[in-house]
Amino acid sequence: GAGVSQSPRYKVAKRGQDVALRCDPISGHVSLFWYQQALGQGPEFLTYFQNEAQLDKSGLPSDRFFAERPEGSVSTLKIQRTQQEDSAVYLCASSLGSFNQPQHFGDGTRLSIL
Amino acid sequence: QKEVEQNSGPLSVPEGAIASLNCTYSDRGSQSFFWYRQYSGKSPELIMFIYSNGDKEDGRFTAQLNKASQYVSLLIRDSQPSDSATYLCAVNNNNDMRFGAGTRLTVKP
Numbered sequence: 001g002a003g004v005s006q007s008p009r010y011k012v013a014k015r016g017q018d019v020a021l022r023c024d025p026i027s028g029h030v031s032l033f034w035y036q037q038a039l040g041q042g043p044e045f046l047t048y049f050q051n052e053a054q055l056d057k058s059g060l061p062s063d064r065f066f067a068e069r070p071e072g073s074v075s076t077l078k079i080q081r082t083q084q085e086d087s088a089v090y091l092c093a094s095s096l097g098s099f100n101q102p103q104h105f106g107d108g109t110r111l112s113i114l
Numbered sequence: 115q116k117e118v119e120q121n122s123g124p125l126s127v128p129e130g131a132i133a134s135l136n137c138t139y140s141d142r143g144s145q146s147f148f149w150y151r152q153y154s155g156k157s158p159e160l161i162m163f164i165y166s167n168g169d170k171e172d173g174r175f176t177a178q179l180n181k182a183s184q185y186v187s188l189l190i191r192d193s194q195p196s197d198s199a200t201y202l203c204a205v206n207n208n209n210d211m212r213f214g215a216g217t218r219l220t221v222k223p
């Protein structure tokens with residue numbers, strides 16, 4: 001079956017531009033997670049949805065970061081007024097939904113801010 | 115102190131040997147534990163998960179959990195060059211997942 005799909009795979013933007021990253025989770029997966037991964041580091045939690053409800057956004061680094069999942073399926077992570085320190089790989093993961101279930105990752109979006 | 119600690123490596127083992135990867139965590143409320151493999155430039159791939167103390171085996175992989183010591187490990191038997199990757203330990207408490215920085219494993223032919 002289809003896995004977690006993320007687009008675009010690569011994104012280059014100039015500092016100050018807004019970007020939007022898309023995640024299409026595994027069909028039927030209730031929970032969706034966004035992570036940021038810097039080079040040589042493990043993924044860092046950004047935010048978590050259960051269906052359309054954003055239950056935890058404590059990992060978002062600033063108010064320039066915004067995520068939504070309006071219909072409980074596809075999610076978008078938006079970064080406004082991008083800064084160079086936003087350059088990273090953004091990973092999306094989904095899980096069946098009950099707590100502590102394994103999370104399955106997409107291929108990520110590599111964001112480079114010039 | 116980081117919440118999830120792993121030796122960054124690199125850990126180098128010869129082909130056919132046992133590779134032992136270790137992880138300690140600080141949150142005593144953690145309920146589920148995962149090992150992910152990540153090839154360079156690729157996304158993390160789930161290879162093992164464990165919820166209870168003791169050992170869990172799946173093919174060449176064995177996960178070991180000791181909640182009292184806050185310690186989880188991964189053993190890879192009969193290591194192959196294709197096992198060369200970074201292995202991420204992840205610790206979950208009610209969907210609050212924390213990752214270690216990963217251990218880089220190299221299996222030499």
